[in-house]
Amino acid sequence: MAETHLQGVEISATQFLEIWRHYDTDGNGYIEGKELQNFIQELQQARKKAGLDLSEKMKAFVDQYGQNTDGKIGISELAQILPTEENFLLFFRQQLKSSAEFMQTWRRYDTDHSGYIETEELKNFLKDLLQKAKKSYDDSKLEEYTQTMLRMFDSNNDGKLGLTEMARLLPVQENFLLKFQGVKMSGKEFNKVFELYDQDGSGYIDENELEALLKDLCDKNKTELDINNVATYKKSIMALSDGGKLYRTELALVLCADEN
Incomplete structure (x- = not known):
């Protein structure tokens, strides 16, 4: 099914999700290594079978990742080369160009400071994004986008998005939170560090x-972590702060492991 979708010029948001899940075989939120090589091979075969050449973006993608066995892409990169009929994923790429911008946006929409963006907060986020992009929509379309986003990024199926889940919208190279995955602490350790x-x-x-x-x-x-990137890490994390005051709950989003 996923290979068939690769033949088309445009795919629906649902088809895009099917392709993503097909190739992200380990469900870790990225297509990497052997998964990525399989995707590239089947993309080339599917386009050829459909009598279509690779688009310029697809060619550039294959050149970049075709021989790179350590390559890794996120949903944002896949959206760049597989344009959908309603590619709201690319709105994020256009408007959230850095981790710092992403963190500021997160803080704005996590209105109750729960550490999660829940369904209604996500819906408001998408609504504002569509209006900013001057895209027409109705309530049913907004609901569809919201549910698609949850299905794409809600890795533990709890009906809400954590910071790390939502950060998968960022291009891999801009997602500084990936760097912190390996240094996250237990709640007890984090509290000691904070104090x-x-x-x-x-x-x-x-x-x-x-x-x-x-x-x-x-x-x-x-x-x-690279000591030369401290300034970048600091800028992104401080974007979560309240007027320069970084409280325990905000820093925990970055440094505290999910113990649920």
């Missing part, structure tokens, strides 16, 4: 305290 770096006991961490924390994390986790 250590909240040196003045204010209940929040400021920019300087966060920088000290990040430098120490980089020193301890050199394989995952």
Whole structure:
């Protein structure tokens, strides 16, 4: 079924989701390694069978990833080369160009500071995005987009999106949260760290305290985190702060492992 969809010039949002799930065989939210090589091979075969050449974007994609056995793409990259009839996924690419912008947007729509964007919050997010992009829609279409987004990104099927799940909208190279996957702590460890770096006991961490924390994390986790990127990490994380005050719950979104 997924291979058949690859033959078309345009695919529906539902077909796109079927293709994604077909090739993301381990369900980790990325198409990588052997999965990616299979996708490229079947994309070329399907287009040829349909009597279609690869588009320019597809050719560039194959050139970049065709021989790269360590290659890794997210939903955002796939959306770039498989244009759908209603490709709202590309709106994110156009408007959320960096991790910092993504974090600011997250904070705006996680209105109850629950650490999740729930269905109604997600619907408001998509509604604003469609209006900004001057795309026409009705209530049924908005509901369809919302449910499609949940099906794409809600990895644990709890009806809401966590920060890490939602960050899969970002291009892989811009998703700095991937770097922090390997350094996440238990709740108990995180609380100790927070109290250590909240040196003045204010209940929040400021920019300087966060920088000290990040430098120490980089020193301890050199394989995952690059000390040369501390400024980038800091800017993205501080985008979650409240006027320069980074409270425990916001920093936990980045550093605390999900123990549910």
